[in-house]
Amino acid sequence: MSQSKLKHQQRFIESADTSQRLADIRMLLSTLCQLDIGLAVKKRMLVHGLWQVAMATGNFCARYRSAAVMKTVGVKIRRDHIYKKEALVAKLLAPNPNIEKIIERARCCIVTIKEHDRLHDVDESLDGWDRYRAAGIVVYDMLDGSKIT
Numbered sequence: 001m002s003q004s005k006l007k008h009q010q011r012f013i014e015s016a017d018t019s020q021r022l023a024d025i026r027m028l029l030s031t032l033c034q035l036d037i038g039l040a041v042k043k044r045m046l047v048h049g050l051w052q053v054a055m056a057t058g059n060f061c062a063r064y065r066s067a068a069v070m071k072t073v074g075v076k077i078r079r080d081h082i083y084k085k086e087a088l089v090a091k092l093l094a095p096n097p098n099i100e101k102i103i104e105r106a107r108c109c110i111v112t113i114k115e116h117d118r119l120h121d122v123d124e125s126l127d128g129w130d131r132y133r134a135a136g137i138v139v140y141d142m143l144d145g146s147k148i149t
Contacts, residue, residue, distance in 0.1 A: 002060045004069045004077050008110065012063040012142035021056035022103060025049055029099050033092055046089045053106035054079050064109035064148065067138040078116040079108040083128050109139055 029049045032042060057063065060079065069077050081088070083105040091097050109132070111119065118135040126134050132149045139148045 002077050004075045009070050025052050026099055046092050050106045054108040057107050062108050062110050063143050066111045068112045069110050076113045077110050080111050082109050
């Protein structure tokens with residue numbers, strides 16, 4: 001857990017090593033998918049790989065941020081997977097997973113703790129940005145400042 005800072009109001013700039021880190025994660029997930037190991041261990045490792053996407057793509061100052069995180073310096077914040085980890089792991093375990101698409105969907109949005117709680121109270125059938133809309137959370141893409149929800 002962290003706190004929002006003035007930097008959360010600034011545009012997102014991908015770090016120089018992001019492409020290499022994502023390539024490494026792609027290789028890791030691909031390899032894990034092919035391993036003949038117990039399902040419980042495989043799922044835990046896949047979840048860890050998905051969290052690595054969050055770390056590689058901005059960690060606590062990621063591309064997607066809620067309006068509340070941007071305007072309230074000092075508020076406690078969390079990373080929230082835009083698409084549910086369980087659904088992403090299920091896709092990874094399916095035959096011929098589209099690893100590139102899964103990595104893209106493994107990105108996180110930075111939200112306040114209260115928003116994080118609201119996201120977990122919405123209809124469980126919702127995923128992605130639909131979940132954020134249902135929770136009433138305004139999100140911006142800080143690559144270009146455009147409003148997503």
